[in-house]
Amino acid sequence: MDRLDAMRLFTRVVDRRSFTQAAHDLDVPRSTATQVIRQLEDRLGVLLLQRTTRTVRPTLDGEAYYRRCLAILDDVEDAEGAFRGATPKGMLRVEVQGTLARHFLMPGLPEFLARYPEIEIAMSESDRWVDVVREGVDCVLRYGALPDSDLVARTVTLLPRITCAASVYLQRHGTPQTIEELAQHRAVLLRSITSGAVTPFEFLQNDAIRRVDMIAPFTVTGTETFLEGVQLGLGLAQMPLFHVAPDLATARMVRVLPDHPLPPGPVSVLYPRNRQLSPRVRLFIDWVVQQFALAATEQHSIQNR
Numbered sequence: 001m002d003r004l005d006a007m008r009l010f011t012r013v014v015d016r017r018s019f020t021q022a023a024h025d026l027d028v029p030r031s032t033a034t035q036v037i038r039q040l041e042d043r044l045g046v047l048l049l050q051r052t053t054r055t056v057r058p059t060l061d062g063e064a065y066y067r068r069c070l071a072i073l074d075d076v077e078d079a080e081g082a083f084r085g086a087t088p089k090g091m092l093r094v095e096v097q098g099t100l101a102r103h104f105l106m107p108g109l110p111e112f113l114a115r116y117p118e119i120e121i122a123m124s125e126s127d128r129w130v131d132v133v134r135e136g137v138d139c140v141l142r143y144g145a146l147p148d149s150d151l152v153a154r155t156v157t158l159l160p161r162i163t164c165a166a167s168v169y170l171q172r173h174g175t176p177q178t179i180e181e182l183a184q185h186r187a188v189l190l191r192s193i194t195s196g197a198v199t200p201f202e203f204l205q206n207d208a209i210r211r212v213d214m215i216a217p218f219t220v221t222g223t224e225t226f227l228e229g230v231q232l233g234l235g236l237a238q239m240p241l242f243h244v245a246p247d248l249a250t251a252r253m254v255r256v257l258p259d260h261p262l263p264p265g266p267v268s269v270l271y272p273r274n275r276q277l278s279p280r281v282r283l284f285i286d287w288v289v290q291q292f293a294l295a296a297t298e299q300h301s302i303q304n305r
Contacts, residue, residue: 006036007069014066017055074278088280089118095140098125099223108291119280127193132272138281139271151270157292158264159240163257169233186235187214193221201238203260240265
């Protein structure tokens, strides 16, 4: 087995966390897989994998080698594919905020995978800031303002946002008619999982953003729990319209201060600046842009009915 095949085997062992499954995937005997990895470790002079009776995990050196192997194998695949016009294939590692995935990506994913059966998607859900290079992530989909980084950020769409509250909250505390009346109310706020900072209320006034600090008995880092807190009547909130549209339709939630617009929330896809995008990553990013465009068209159609 040559070096490239050994790299493919090693990365498959790491992905599958199993010699047996990796050997089955690549149609080689398990004994051969074990021998190839042992020879690889001997040649490099480091332990790449920690083996137990139940699983196989990469060591720190193994993690570093794994990332280098992925980059090398991607480059080889891209070089060969460019000449033979091959269909994109291989593992695609993406990091997505769960709410965005469920609302905008999952509905179209069956068609995407049916069209490109040789692409495998390993999707992680998180609100944390990901080190895409160290963690081997191909691209990240994020909502909201982005911290400064060396990543390329492509704006996918701008999501409309509203101020709202549960009907039960408004029945108990009344409905604010002006921004100044917000001082008499409470809010449910999102808290950054990385910095711990709480997102204030924001309004657009005279082409500028006006921020309003709110009393918040409940703050949370997760968007699903954030929504549930608002639904339970813990306070006013500001959120993307898509997040609360079903509750608005049933009057479980009510839009407040409709004459005071909010700045829209950007959705961005991020990827490393110094990494050549493989065909499957470019394909996926273009598909993500298309999915958000379709969702925006459908939402506009519903609003105009």
